[in-house]
Amino acid sequence: ELHLIFHVSLADSGYGAEENYRYMEEDNMEAYVKYNRFHIEHRKHYAPNPFSTEGMYYNKEQDFYVCPMGQHMERIGTKHRKTDSGYITESARYRAKNCSGCPLRGQCFKATGNRVIEVNHKLNAYKKKVADLLTSEEGLRHRGRRCIEPESVFGQIKYNMAYRRFRHFGKDKIAMDFSFFVITFNIKKLCKMLLKGGCNDLHTLIKHLLEWILRLKLNTIVFLSYKQMKIAT
Template sequence: FSNRYDRMAHTVVADSGYGSEENYRFMSENGMEAYVKYNYFHMEQRPRFKPDPFKAENFYYNEEHDFCICPMGQRMRRIGTRNVKTASGYVSENARYRAVRCEGCPLRCRCFKAKGNRTIELNHRLRQYKRRAKELLCSEKGLKHRGQRCIEPEAVFGQIKNNMNYKRFRHFGKDKVFMDFAFLAIAFNIKKMCAKLTKEGMNWLIRLFYKLTTAVFRCWEHINQRNLQKIAA
């Protein structure tokens, strides 16, 4: 988008596969409204959904004093930070917290099965991005964008993958894959245009377009053969 229009997009709508800290941070730093879902977003929207109190991301966190509270009410102190590097080279910071005394806890069998005291990791930056994303996605504007995404791009990919049975690219390499998908997009748009013209009773225009397209390809093939003959000579 930036290469084509020489600017960043103001609004971004994407599925949960793009809801990573790296993407959220990039959009935040470039002033984009990120209507991008994260993992378990759809699950959270279900009426019967109840958050698991034993998952680390659901523990109460005191931002002022930097500690967590486990389901039993025990304070978990900060013991350090672990850096995680992704395949793209982005580094995430995970804060580590450890309980002081888990032995004899009546909830231990439901909380964790390892020996010693429980240790958890929290990515505070990602949690902030997720909260902001949830606010945007659940807003009136967010509901509109989510509805449009399901209708516009998802329907096209459904047609291509299932009805046209195009599930794998035929070439390797970025440039060849780009060319492969470009031809597929052109064919899909022509097919859509022909269906619309047929519905409107304009079959004569389809036949004319077919003749023009055939003539162009024949001319191109003739010119290409002449060039090959010159090269061979």
């Protein structure tokens, strides 16, 4: 179970961004994290729009796209963007040679000149990897559990424990605030697990709990709590 907690990451599509996928990859986590079009792309009769970049043929070796009129769209450069957190994304730009007079022009794009498309290949590679994970047997199992497990924790945190807002200002203080909260939350969960396992007198409960903490080491609990904090903030 501990192995799973360290290496598997589950989250909804709100977290399906390149910087998060990269963070999880660098931390050796298996990312069972959907991206925003995952469900649309995995509908039974889904076919991509032929005018969208997903619908066009891409030649990886020679790095060009082919538009619906059969015209090669050659690479013309790279565009960088900075996210709010400072992460730099990279999109390859491709341009059609001549769109004037094309009978599909009206359906294809609205701007003036020749059509230019931008493709984030790194993000697409992450999406492909994630889609394979999510549609695997393990992925289906995680997806079935994800909708139940975190939502009930949000309910416990926000409703039962009335933790609806941070008590401090500033990133560091909030990190400290939430870290302490999740440390105690995880210890509370451990107690419940021990009680469930038949440990119902206080002395034995404390003894088992201390044994658990020593076995897991407190820094593991802090580490897991820190991870939860990082995901939540």
